Amino acid sequence: MVAIVNALTPVLALILLGFIIKRSEFIPNSFWPSAEKLTYYLLMPATLIHSLAGKDIGSSPWFNILLTIWGAALASVVFVGLSWLTHRRMGGPVFTSLFQGGVRFNTFVALALAESLFGKEGLFLASLGAGFMILIVNVLTVSAFSVAVGSGGLDVRRISRDLMRNPLIWGCVLGIGLNISGLKLPVALDGSLVLLGKAAFPVGLLAVGAAYQAGNIVRHWQPIVASCGIQFFCKPVVAWWLAAATGLSGVAAGVAVLIFSVPTAPTAYILSRQMGGDHDSMAVIITIQTCLSFVTLPLTLWLLSS
Incomplete structure (x- = not known):
């Protein structure tokens, strides 16, 4: 339980801080759109390149993890x-919030919990699974x-065009390309990517808090309930079944289930803002799921250990 609290508390603290900063008008309102754009086009791609380029698959059960991760994501x-x-009355922009709330995952929380619960082996396997997850989720x-x-x-040309010019997709492609090629980034460049990537998480969470409005809970209760049901019940069950079906066991199986048990990603809000989604419903889904995970994660881990 301590590991879960330690992983989730910083997330909520930064959301709360963003909420306070916005309401106190300590920073001009014009700051937030600029911060969101910076995160989307620079900070998030930087962390994707660094995280995907540096994974050494080695002798790990990477193919079984890939099958489990992609199967559960689909x-x-x-x-x-x-x-x-x-x-069916749900509009397109609100549907994208339901989609992100039910498909995306909080990488920070997943990696922090994997290390706390399973040690270095858990952190490595979680990083590997997160790399597979990041690519398919963004597509x-x-x-x-x-x-x-x-x-x-279903406009194939439009989808292809959006994929081609999406900075997150390019971050995934470049990171995986470097990994497959065996090329190593220069130390100075890799260090720069690390610093840029570290800024993506706090800036994104502050933006979520700045956009949060309590009234949106009632207004968007349908996508909130649906996304929470998918995120905290359907996905862990499917991940557990697929892990068993593909032969994963021990730490690898635990990590696979853990990845699909955490709340949705704070960066979903940034994507919603940049691609024309309903960012109000996305902000409240992120906040509610993060709060609920204080209850759902201990229960999921208890059931997993049993």
Whole structure:
């Protein structure tokens, strides 16, 4: 329980700080759109390149982890689609919040918990799984935005165009390309990426807090309930089943389930702002899921250990 509190408290603290800063008008309102743009186009791609380029797969059960991660991610898309069918009045922008709330995951919390619970081996396997997850989640999310916020139909050319010019996709492609090629980034360049990446998380959380409005809980209760059900029940169950089906066991299985048990990513808010989603509903989903995970994560880990 201590590990969970230590991992989640900084997340909530920064959201609260962003809320206070915005309401106190300590910083001009014009700061927040600029901060979001900086995070989206520079800080987030930097951390993706660094994290994906530096993974050494070695003798780990990487293929089984890949099958589990991608299988559970695709299953979460199906769950989101089924939820949308029961709420057909939900507009496209709000649907993107439901999508991100049910598909994305908080990398920071997952890695922190993996290290606290499973040590260095857990941290390595969680980093490997997060790398696989980051790539497919960004492709799926950008595609969802292209369909829901665009023409409302499956426009392959539009989706391809959005994928090609999305900085997060480029971060994933460059990171994986460097990993596969075996090329090492110069120490100075890698150090610069590390520093830029460290800024992405706090700036993103501050922006979430700045956008948070309590009234949005009632206004957007449907995507909140649906995304929480998918995030904290459906995904862990599917991940557990797939881990068993692919032969994962021990720490590898525990890490796979853990990745699909954490709340959604704070960076989902930045993506929502930049791609025309409903950022108000996204901010409240991130906040509610982070609060609920104080209860759901201990329960999931207890069931996993049993």
